[in-house]
Amino acid sequence: MTAGVIGRIAPLVILLLLLLTSCSSIPTAGPVGTIEATAEAETGARFVNNPPPPREGARPGEILNGFLVAGIGVSDNYSVARSYLTPSLAQTWAPEQEITIYRSDFKISSTPTEGELQLQVEVAGYIDAAGIRRNVGPGTTESMTVRMEQVQGEWRVAEIPTGIMISAADAENLLQPHELYYYSSSYQYWVPDVRWFVNRQGIATNIVKALINGPAPYLQGAVTSAFPENTALAVESVPIESGTATVDFTQDILTATDNLRRQQMEQQLRVTLTGLNTVNSVELRAGQPIPYDIDPDLVLPELDPAVPSRQIVISENELAFFEGGQLSPAADVPSVAGFDPVDPAMSYDGRNFAFLNDERTRLLATGEGQNVRAVTAGSNLTPPSYDPANWIWTAGTSDGRSYVRAIPPGGSTDNAIDVLAPWLGNRTISEIRISRDGARALIVAQQSGQSQLLLSGVSRSEDGVPQTLSDPISLNPPGAVDTAKWVTETSVVVADTATEGSVTATLLPFASEPDEFRPLAGLQHLSAGTGRTNVFAQSGNSIYGVVGNTWTDQGVTARDPSFAG
Incomplete structure (x- = not known):
């Protein structure tokens, strides 16, 4: 589309949008409302958009522009968008086969070939036919050639990748995130699988x-x-x-x-x-109601399990508990001061503990009525993480490459297991945290000087022994990170820690926009319990808790706070 055409069309488009959106309570490129479902139909919120149909005599660029805008018109199986296509393409076009979400206005350009246009978009993410969303970083662009044909003297889109393209703003109205739930391998927990569907x-x-x-x-x-x-x-x-x-x-x-x-x-x-x-x-x-009786073996899995409010910290070089703004000694636990402990972890029952020595070359464990024992050794060991079955997880490096290691309950170096993760390659892991359902691993890694926030599935044997970390998905944090903690089953808190200067921690939900906390000077450690109101940070030897988006000094001298997990 030439600059002259754009200049003539733009005022008309703007006027049309103003007229349409004046009738709508939701700002989008057309009137938005809901339709009432009959008792026989599915109920739930649905958006009905009425984008304009093709204008008689419209040029190829205008037709392509209209088709892209009409992608938000879901009513009658996207009938308006199909009207911009040739009859043959309209029959085979699958609007929800792939949804492309773009950040800013798309660009349509003419090419030397008659009937061909060049379409360029800055992509924010993709959603496939199964509702799986894949976000991409800023600056990612996609360019495609679109072929146009005349049908009875009117230009129509004849060839374009299947699916719809919608702006990030329209995506908030048109798409609905939803958790599918599967059983953990032990059937004890529900594990969420976040998908996106057209609403x-x-x-x-x-x-x-x-x-x-x-x-x-x-x-x-x-x-x-x-x-x-x-x-x-x-x-x-x-x-x-x-x-x-x-x-x-x-x-x-x-x-x-x-x-x-x-x-x-x-x-x-x-x-x-x-x-x-x-x-x-x-x-x-199955044609008739499927019969079943209450089975005594049926397990009711736990949904988004809560974490105890008590944290384990290091105070005066010993393990201590922190709860309700107060410190208390860890009773019936031997002294750990001789190991110069850092980064403690606590099991979900609050009776077992793990920590690193200050050089991060030894992982040690203890508990109520237990001696301190070494459970693994290595280089650059990451802070330990307990899973619900009391396995202790850490990562380390050997010959410049990372590995992931899990130690069974009561175990030691003799029965520690290296968990397979073939996808690691040259990534270096700085943190690994196992989810509260035990089925997922949250991983902070660095690769080629860039930080990554990854989510991987944890495969286990029939008796619960960790075996493999699956090829991960990226959670795409808004900036660099070197630490991450679970907040809920579908949200984490992340930061790029530093002993000096302001550091901004960010709550990163899997299905909505990031939420930044106010900067905290010298934020060098994060911990998270159940929900965003239970996020804590360490600066110097002080612990801060979140009130709203602001950090509040808890009035205790301690370091390295950690909730169970």
Whole structure:
């Protein structure tokens, strides 16, 4: 599109947007409202956008521009967007096969070839057909050639990558993050798998389809699903009536499951769908209601397990507890002063402890009524982390390359296990924290001078022995980081620590924008309990807690605070 064309179109577009958005309570490129669902339909919030159809006599660039804008019009299966396509492409175009989210206005340019346009966008992220989102860093651009054809004298889009492109601002209105839940390998915890769906009629069906198709790649092998392989819906909709979602499977689900498995399926569907706030129960069907009885072996997994409020700290070179603004000695625990302890960790039952020596070459463990014992040795050992099964995790370096090591409960160097992580390559790990469900590892790493925040699945043997860390996904923090802690099952707090100068810690939810705390001078350590109100930091020998977004001195002299985990 030439500058002259843009100059003539822009005022008309602006006027149209002003007229449209004046009728809407949500700022977007068209009127936004909701449609009421009948009892037989799925309920839940849905956006209905009414972008303008193609203008008669419009030039190729205007048609392409209109098609891209119409991507937010989800009603009638994106009928307006399809009207900008040639009839053959309109039939095969899959709008939600891949969603591209862009940061700023796209750029349309002409090419020497008639009927071809060049489209450039600065990409913020992608969402695939399964709802898995992949964010990319600032400055990432994508360029593509779009072929146009005339249909009965009118230009239409004939060839363009499938899917829709939406701005980051429109994404906030059009897309809805949702947690799919899978069982941990022990069936003791729910493990969330955050996905993104277009917020429209049919969202419950899309959620169920994604759930039964299995977890995201990084969680495969780390979690368990109650649904047998090749599970399919017999009816391509999940109606919700009076708070009950009805999920109708094909008949073979009856022969593929026993009584316990059916209860686990219902339980997994219920905990996932209740996130819609329109569902409080689930009915399983295979042409008729699927029967099952209460099974005594059914385990009710824990959702987003809370962390005890007591922290372990180093005070006067000894282990101590910190809670409610007060320090207290760790009773029935031997002195650790001779080891010059740093970076203590505590098991979830509050009875076992681990720490590093000040050179970070030895990992030691102790507990109530236990002596201090060395559990592993190495170079550049990272702060220890307990998982729910009392395994102690750390990472270190050998010959310039990182490894991940896990020590079993009561174990030592003799039975420590090096956990496979082939993807590590030349990355150097500065921190590893195991999630409170035990199925995920939060990893801070450096590669080629750049810091990375990664999330990997933890695969275990049948008896719970850690085996492999899966190829991770990137959580894309807003800046450099060297430390990270779990805050909830789907949020972490990160910082790039320093003994001098202001440091800004950032709460990083997996499904929303980062939230910065006020800077703290000399922030050199973070800890996090249950929720953002339980985030703490160390500066010098003082511990600070968060009130709102501001750090408040807790009035104690201690260092290296750590919640259980």
